[in-house]
Amino acid sequence: MKDVVLELKGVSKAYKFEDGEHLALKSIDLNIYKNSYNAITGPSGSGKSTLMNILGCLDKPTAGEYLLNEQRVTNMSEAQLSMIRNREVGFVFQNYNLLPRASVIDNVMQPLMYRVMSQRQRVDAAMHQLERVGLAHKSKSIPNQLSGGQRQRVAVARALVSEPSILLGDEPTGNLDTETTWEIMALFDELHAEGNTIVLVTHETDIAEHCQRRICIVDGEIDSDIDVASFYGESVNA
Amino acid sequence: MHEFTNEIFQSAKAAGKSIISHKLRSLLTILGIVIGIASVIIVISVTHALGTVISVQLEDFASDMVTLQAKTPEDKKQLGITSQLSYDDYLYLESRSQFVQDMSPSVMLTESTPKLIYRRNSATSSLIGATSLYQNVVNVYPQYGRFINPSDDQQRRRVVFIGPTVVKNLSMKNDPVGEYMQINNDWFLIIGVGEVRGSFFGVDQDNYILMPVSTMRSMFGPDITNNISVLFRPIPGVHIDIVTQELTNLLRATQNLRAHEANTFEFVTAERLKSQFDSILSVVLAVTGGLVGVSLVVGGIGVMNIMLVSVTERTKEIGILKSLGATSRCIMIQFLFESILLSLVGGLVGLALGALFAELFSALLPVPLEELIPVWAIWLSILFTSSIGIFFGLAPALKASRLDPIDALRYE
Ligand SMILES: Nc1ncnc2c1ncn2[C@@H]1O[C@H](COP(=O)(O)OP(=O)(O)O)[C@@H](O)[C@H]1O
Numbered sequence: 001m002k003d004v005v006l007e008l009k010g011v012s013k014a015y016k017f018e019d020g021e022h023l024a025l026k027s028i029d030l031n032i033y034k035n036s037y038n039a040i041t042g043p044s045g046s047g048k049s050t051l052m053n054i055l056g057c058l059d060k061p062t063a064g065e066y067l068l069n070e071q072r073v074t075n076m077s078e079a080q081l082s083m084i085r086n087r088e089v090g091f092v093f094q095n096y097n098l099l100p101r102a103s104v105i106d107n108v109m110q111p112l113m114y115r116v117m118s119q120r121q122r123v124d125a126a127m128h129q130l131e132r133v134g135l136a137h138k139s140k141s142i143p144n145q146l147s148g149g150q151r152q153r154v155a156v157a158r159a160l161v162s163e164p165s166i167l168l169g170d171e172p173t174g175n176l177d178t179e180t181t182w183e184i185m186a187l188f189d190e191l192h193a194e195g196n197t198i199v200l201v202t203h204e205t206d207i208a209e210h211c212q213r214r215i216c217i218v219d220g221e222i223d224s225d226i227d228v229a230s231f232y233g234e235s236v237n238a
Numbered sequence: 239m240h241e242f243t244n245e246i247f248q249s250a251k252a253a254g255k256s257i258i259s260h261k262l263r264s265l266l267t268i269l270g271i272v273i274g275i276a277s278v279i280i281v282i283s284v285t286h287a288l289g290t291v292i293s294v295q296l297e298d299f300a301s302d303m304v305t306l307q308a309k310t311p312e313d314k315k316q317l318g319i320t321s322q323l324s325y326d327d328y329l330y331l332e333s334r335s336q337f338v339q340d341m342s343p344s345v346m347l348t349e350s351t352p353k354l355i356y357r358r359n360s361a362t363s364s365l366i367g368a369t370s371l372y373q374n375v376v377n378v379y380p381q382y383g384r385f386i387n388p389s390d391d392q393q394r395r396r397v398v399f400i401g402p403t404v405v406k407n408l409s410m411k412n413d414p415v416g417e418y419m420q421i422n423n424d425w426f427l428i429i430g431v432g433e434v435r436g437s438f439f440g441v442d443q444d445n446y447i448l449m450p451v452s453t454m455r456s457m458f459g460p461d462i463t464n465n466i467s468v469l470f471r472p473i474p475g476v477h478i479d480i481v482t483q484e485l486t487n488l489l490r491a492t493q494n495l496r497a498h499e500a501n502t503f504e505f506v507t508a509e510r511l512k513s514q515f516d517s518i519l520s521v522v523l524a525v526t527g528g529l530v531g532v533s534l535v536v537g538g539i540g541v542m543n544i545m546l547v548s549v550t551e552r553t554k555e556i557g558i559l560k561s562l563g564a565t566s567r568c569i570m571i572q573f574l575f576e577s578i579l580l581s582l583v584g585g586l587v588g589l590a591l592g593a594l595f596a597e598l599f600s601a602l603l604p605v606p607l608e609e610l611i612p613v614w615a616i617w618l619s620i621l622f623t624s625s626i627g628i629f630f631g632l633a634p635a636l637k638a639s640r641l642d643p644i645d646a647l648r649y650e
């Protein structure tokens with residue numbers, strides 16, 4: 001049996017307008033397993049980011065159930081959601097979303113600020129992650145002194161610092177050139193090899209090919225769900 | 239509980255960092271509060287200083303001395319009648335009063351300024367005719383020589399007791415007792431020099447010449463005592479009201495005033511002077527207090543405005559923090575701290591400016607002050623500015639904390 005980290009049951013998301021609503025996600029059922037490496041692909045506007053925001057507990061579904069490590073996220077209070085965002089999820093955005101006036105180390109430490117621990121421990125944990133992404137020497141810089149690839153490494157270090165159950169990336173290489181894209185993907189590959197559970201959104205097939213499992217979303221619905229391993233006999237959504 | 243402490247601590251730290259990283263904006267934000275608090279402190283310290291000076295000086299200058307002087311009632315004024323208090327009135331009171339300890343006439347030369355000459359030097363001063371008891375009522379004590387005594391008065395001796403400023407202005411030696419000086423071409427023997435008394439609201443208290451009232455009458459004619467002041471102090475332990483009542487009754491009787499007629503005289507006490515000053519000061523304090531209060535509210539609205547702008551500007555940042563696990567409460571506390579801190583810094587800068595002004599102002603005062611600014615004023619301004627910070631910071635803080643993480647992250 002594989003351990004389930006994320007579990008979506010009939011999750012829908014409707015955006016309301018003055019005249020009606022737009023169903024961005026249509027009753028999605030999806031399990032993400034521990035230590036798996038997943039790509040979510042699909043055309044622009046198909047609902048990938050909407051799905052990721054729900055997985056990252058930044059947004060709530062309008063229908064259905066979402067369980068993270070067997071905890072029911074739907075119905076959680078604002079404070080509980082903050083706690084989940086802080087401890088269970090590491091989110092990497094396309095546009096990095098670093099704090100512009102804070103140094104690299106302060107950016108990486110930020111999630112630990114909401115936890116009771118000594119400043120020494122925070123610095124140590126942040127430096128450890130910066131070493132992990134190869135940017136320990138830039139710890140005192142501020143984000144706009146770094147290249148795009150370096151900024152995204154900082155963002156990855158920040159996502160990892162809280163030792164989350166799952167690492168989410170919404171088009172993490174979307175703003176990067178080809179060479180840097182491969183560097184960042186190599187980093188994700190390594191992180192997966194080290195045992196992290198990863199879900200990446202991408203619309204590039206080359207990138208999706210890094211992942212074992214490729215989930216394609218079209219128009220708010222799962223269009224295809226292929227686990228490379230299943231070619232050798234294992235089916236995912238049987 | 240430990241988590242909450244951490245939250246507070248981290249929020250305060252974040253607030254401090256934000257203020258420091260936006261120095262210019264922070265400065266502009268607090269300007270209103272700086273000006274408001276500086277004016278509060280200036281107004282309070284000036285009124286406080288004046289109050290202190292008034293009470294100290296009134297105490298120094300015969301705290302229980304009462305001045306009796308003529309006062310024309312309104313109805314008589316319209317008829318062109320001017321009330322007078324004569325030398326005879328004084329003599330009558332002197333002989334009849336039971337409750338007065340010491341009483342002296344005080345006759346001032348009002349028509350002209352006496353011309354003083356000593357050797358080749360000349361000067362001017364006030365000239366007062368008095369009796370030996372004047373010394374006890376007004377508290378003028380000799381530095382050199384002696385005061386006017388009863389026999390000087392009886393014999394109409396040509397003697398003067400002079401103030402130290404006269405000694406200085408006429409370039410006399412320090413102790414001129416026994417020397418002669420000229421007043422309006424008549425020669426007088428200097429019998430004593432008074433102690434230095436300083437100045438009372440810029441008026442030199444040491445530029446005087448005292449001579450026996452009888453000498454003055456013989457020199458300028460008896461008309462000089464048609465309208466005089468009478469200075470006295472009550473017997474210790476006797477309430478001032480009892481004495482003034484007694485003297486009022488005596489005076490009304492000797493002046494043949496009828497029941498419906500108003501008094502033609504008034505009593506001026508140090509107490510009354512002080513309460514007049516105090517009531518003027520408290521009106522000044524109330525009016526400026528109101529103005530300053532308005533300016534502080536305007537300052538608070540300034541803080542609120544800039545905080546609201548800053549929340550909008552930092553929407554994205556708030557979104558990032560929320561995505562990393564900041565709770566709404568955390569964001570709220572951070573922004574609240576920021577406005578409290580800003581207001582408080584504004585208050586402290588205002589306090590410093592006000593204190594600087596008070597320091598400069600106190601140098602102009604004739605008496606040293608125990609405290610430049612009353613301690614309560616310092617606490618009041620700290621309390622007031624933090625309240626402004628909380629009150630006007632609430633709306634921006636709520637706005638920030640209620641931002642939806644997704645909307646905030648998408649904000650550009
Ligand atoms: N905040 C929103 N309000 C209204 N419609 C939205 C909002 N966010 C996304 N949508 C719509 O939902 C659909 C899915 O969007 P999104 O999840 O961003 O797609 P993708 O990331 O796959 O490009 C799109 O049609 C988009 O216009």
Ligand SMILES: [Mg+2]
Pocket residue numbers: 048049050
């Ligand atoms: Mg998207």
